[in-house]
Amino acid sequence: MSPIRLTLPDGSVREVPEGTTSRQVAQSIGAGLARAALAARVDGQIRDLDRPLTQDARFAILTEKDPDALEVLRHSAAHILATAVRELFPTAGIGFGPPIEDGFYYDFEVERPFTPEDLEAIEKRMAEVTGKDYPFIREVVDRPEANRRFKDDPLKLERIADLGPDETITVYTDGPFVDLCRGPHLPSTGRLKHFKLLSAAGAYWRGDSRRQMLQRIYGTAWFRKEELEAYTHRLEEAKKRDHRKLGKELDLFLFHPFAPGAAFWTERGTSLYNTLNQFMRELQRDGYQEIRTPLLYNKGLWEISGHWGKYKENMFLVHNNETGEQDMSLKPMNCPSHHILYGLGKHSYKELPIRYSTYDVLHRNEVSGALSGLTRVRQFSQDDCHIYLMESQIPEEVRRLTEFILGYYRTFGLEATLKFATRPEQRIGDDGMWDRAEAALRAALEATGLPYELKPGDGAFYGPKIDFDVADSIGRKWQLGTIQLDYAAPERFDLHYVGEDNHEHRPVIIHRAVNGSFERFIAILIEHFAGAFPLWLSPEQVRVLPISDQQAEAAARVNETLRTAGIRSTLDAGSQTLNYRIRDGEIGKVPYMAIVGQREAEAGTVAIRVRGAGNKQEIIPVAEFTARLTAAIAARSLTP
RNA sequence: GCCACUGUAGCUCAGUGGUAGAGCACUCGAUUCGUAAUCGAGCGGUCGUCGGUUCAAUCCCGACCAGUGGCUCCA
Numbered sequence: 193m194s195p196i197r198l199t200l201p202d203g204s205v206r207e208v209p210e211g212t213t214s215r216q217v218a219q220s221i222g223a224g225l226a227r228a229a230l231a232a233r234v235d236g237q238i239r240d241l242d243r244p245l246t247q248d249a250r251f252a253i254l255t256e257k258d259p260d261a262l263e264v265l266r267h268s269a270a271h272i273l274a275t276a277v278r279e280l281f282p283t284a285g286i287g288f289g290p291p292i293e294d295g296f297y298y299d300f301e302v303e304r305p306f307t308p309e310d311l312e313a314i315e316k317r318m319a320e321v322t323g324k325d326y327p328f329i330r331e332v333v334d335r336p337e338a339n340r341r342f343k344d345d346p347l348k349l350e351r352i353a354d355l356g357p358d359e360t361i362t363v364y365t366d367g368p369f370v371d372l373c374r375g376p377h378l379p380s381t382g383r384l385k386h387f388k389l390l391s392a393a394g395a396y397w398r399g400d401s402r403r404q405m406l407q408r409i410y411g412t413a414w415f416r417k418e419e420l421e422a423y424t425h426r427l428e429e430a431k432k433r434d435h436r437k438l439g440k441e442l443d444l445f446l447f448h449p450f451a452p453g454a455a456f457w458t459e460r461g462t463s464l465y466n467t468l469n470q471f472m473r474e475l476q477r478d479g480y481q482e483i484r485t486p487l488l489y490n491k492g493l494w495e496i497s498g499h500w501g502k503y504k505e506n507m508f509l510v511h512n513n514e515t516g517e518q519d520m521s522l523k524p525m526n527c528p529s530h531h532i533l534y535g536l537g538k539h540s541y542k543e544l545p546i547r548y549s550t551y552d553v554l555h556r557n558e559v560s561g562a563l564s565g566l567t568r569v570r571q572f573s574q575d576d577c578h579i580y581l582m583e584s585q586i587p588e589e590v591r592r593l594t595e596f597i598l599g600y601y602r603t604f605g606l607e608a609t610l611k612f613a614t615r616p617e618q619r620i621g622d623d624g625m626w627d628r629a630e631a632a633l634r635a636a637l638e639a640t641g642l643p644y645e646l647k648p649g650d651g652a653f654y655g656p657k658i659d660f661d662v663a664d665s666i667g668r669k670w671q672l673g674t675i676q677l678d679y680a681a682p683e684r685f686d687l688h689y690v691g692e693d694n695h696e697h698r699p700v701i702i703h704r705a706v707n708g709s710f711e712r713f714i715a716i717l718i719e720h721f722a723g724a725f726p727l728w729l730s731p732e733q734v735r736v737l738p739i740s741d742q743q744a745e746a747a748a749r750v751n752e753t754l755r756t757a758g759i760r761s762t763l764d765a766g767s768q769t770l771n772y773r774i775r776d777g778e779i780g781k782v783p784y785m786a787i788v789g790q791r792e793a794e795a796g797t798v799a800i801r802v803r804g805a806g807n808k809q810e811i812i813p814v815a816e817f818t819a820r821l822t823a824a825i826a827a828r829s830l831t832p
Numbered sequence: 833g834c835c836a837c838u839g840u841a842g843c844u845c846a847g848u849g850g851u852a853g854a855g856c857a858c859u860c861g862a863u864u865c866g867u868a869a870u871c872g873a874g875c876g877g878u879c880g881u882c883g884g885u886u887c888a889a890u891c892c893c894g895a896c897c898a899g900u901g902g903c904u905c906c907a
Contacts (some may be wrong), residue, residue, distance in 0.1 A: 210853065252851095272873090297902095305835065305836050307837095308837090320842085390899060391902075392836075392901090392902085393835075393836070393901055393903075394834070394835030394902065394903060395835085395902065395903045395904095396834075396835090396903050396904075397902065399903065400903095401833075401834065401903075401904060405835050405903080406835095406903095407835080407836085408835095408902070408903080410901095410902085412887085436899095436900095440843075441843085447898090447899085448898090449880080449897060449898045449899090452897090452898065452899090454836060506905090506906095515885080554907095556906085558905080558906080558907085559833050559834090559904080559905080560833070560845040560898090561833065561834070561835095561902090561903085561904085562833090562904075562905065562906085563898095563899090564899095564900085564901095567905095567907090568905095568906080568907090572907075574907070608903030619896095631867090661840090671906090671907080672907080705907070708907045709907050710907085712907060713907095735884095737867090738864095739864080739865065739866055739867095740843085740865055740866095741864055741865095742864075767862095767863080767864080768865095768868060768869090768870085769863085769864085769865055770864095770865055770866065770867065771865080771866095771867070771868065771869065771870090772865095772869055772870080773868095774867050774868055775867095775868035775869055776868085776869085777868090778868055779868080785867085787867070788864075789866055790866090791866090799866080799867080801867060806867080806868090807866090807867040807868090808867095809866090809867070
């Protein structure tokens with residue numbers, strides 16, 4: 193056998209006989225590395241340790257430290273889960289079992305759904321499977337052999353049938369369990385040590401609601417105990433921050449069965465909503481035209497926009513008494529109404545870009561099972577904007593928008609990452625148009641200097657787009673803003689502008705949202721800040737507390753002074769003890785408590801207690817306190 | 833929409849085949865207090881809705897409504 197050359201991560205080259213396994217290479221490098229080895233990276237591809245090496249390659253041993261190793265661990269964990277389920281439920285059919293972010297799942301076809309007790313038993317059995325330390329054995333099989341091995345697993349047979357003719361079919365065995373799988377896997381089941389099953393839920397076979405429902409088990413797996421604990425801690429933290437829980441506790445919004453998917457905003461929630469809206473209005477004071485358009489339309493509009501054909505399921509249709517038919521609908525999007533308004537006038541190139549912004553209420557008929565708190569609702573408002581412009585204006589406009597959006601997020605301490613989605617297979621317009629549109633978007637992206645992820649083929653059928661993902665304070669990602677180029681709508685709505693040449697031309701449209709929707713953005717803010725909003729956003733910015741009735745009047749005057757300065761201040765002069773009222777303020781996450789005792793009443797000062805800072809009080813004149821708050825509010829300071 | 837689970841006072845939750853409790857909140861009284869719960873009394877629920885089984889249903893069964901976790905979809 194001829195030797196092959198392996199280039200190691202440190203640049204050194206090692207010659208080994210062809211057919212040597214990665215495990216053997218690891219051993220030859222060092223016993224410690226061999227013990228730590230989980231898999232190998234061969235020319236960038238992750239492989240099982242025991243696969244023989246066949247040609248020259250860049251080579252690295254994968255240990256726990258490698259981020260890609262987690263995927264291998266979790267994929268193997270899924271197999272171990274299936275091994276356990278098959279032992280406890282021998283007739284269970286097996287679907288797919290991939291690694292996912294933070295864990296893994298496996299889908300089973302069983303007679304009855306899994307109960308929490310089942311999960312406990314399965315988890316216990318998984319521990320036995322890892323205890324036995326079965327090696328994961330990879331085999332390449334031909335199609336007839338694969339069909340024979342899985343003759344009792346219809347789901348696997350279906351998968352095999354879908355494999356292309358040149359695809360290598362591999363099966364993996366760990367102890368009693370055999371699975372069709374591309375791999376790679378851990379060397380043996382004993383390498384999985386820290387895992388936990390989390391939940392069971394129904395899931396359609398292949399995500400298709402017309403197919404049978406399988407039972408999915410979710411789990412998580414980590415290399416180190418502390419990581420598993422940190423992860424379960426993170427789940428608990430997320431639960432504590434859940435906007436549905438905090439929304440109730442902080443009295444921000446409520447839901448009622450009579451209006452599923454539509455929030456009732458309390459005074460405090462409305463304050464939050466309006467503060468955000470005010471901020472957006474202020475940012476869009478120049479260069480934008482805020483407009484309001486009807487909420488209810490004849491189907492004629494939806495026929496032009498294409499919604500009647502493609503989006504009807506998601507629209508709330510309204511019965512028209514005159515025609516006796518459901519030929520009207522509440523608007524699910526603002527775009528068509530904006531296009532109508534644009535089309536009603538004649539526009540010169542000198543007016544462009546025309547930026548229509550709106551906060552109108554939208555309705556989308558989401559299926560009942562999809563509704564969830566404020567993040568998934570049927571009634572909401574977007575901070576929507578449609579920009580009508582000439583193609584030549586796209587680069588500059590996109591650059592402005594990107595800066596605008598990123599600056600907006602920064603106000604909340606949110607960092608965004610960008611995604612650039614290009615032409616999909618199904619699209620309108622010629623390649624020249626797409627070339628120009630994508631180049632313009634890309635140039636704008638490059639100009640930000642920020643890294644972005646390329647999503648080829650993920651654009652809308654009418655144009656490419658930039659999406660903005662935001663990570664909150666506990667690392668969860670949310671897709672928020674979007675900038676989409678649209679070449680189709682101007683055609684459909686027959687929109688023009690008069691050019692320098694005195695002829696009519698088609699404008700291009702940019703769809704832009706920053707918040708996504710106020711509802712969802714507020715949910716994210718609640719969770720991001722864990723309900724402790726920065727001063728400028730807080731529904732109640734200050735609570736004034738007299739120490740006893742003797743200072744009630746002085747405290748009322750302080751409260752009046754603050755309110756006159758435009759600060760959202762309240763007075764809590766109840767008959768409860770001071771301790772009680774302070775506790776109440778802390779639980780209510782009020783940024784500042786201003787305490788007025790005899791000394792303060794006489795000196796015209798307040799003792800300030802900052803949220804979360806304990807009793808490290810500062811005593812300052814009321815005027816100074818007012819000035820300080822006013823400045824912090826104007827600056828939209830993040831602290832406190 | 834589909835699968836599973838859940839629904840008891842404003843909130844968090846206990847409980848039983850013989851028509852219900854706790855803590856907090858609220859109301860009233862006393863307390864006037866210097867930085868995270870003062871004491872006492874009281875008010876408050878046709879046990880999600882409708883139907884069935886039963887001498888008797890909040891409890892068992894069914895349907896519906898809503899919520900939760902997923903699937904799907906998306907802002």
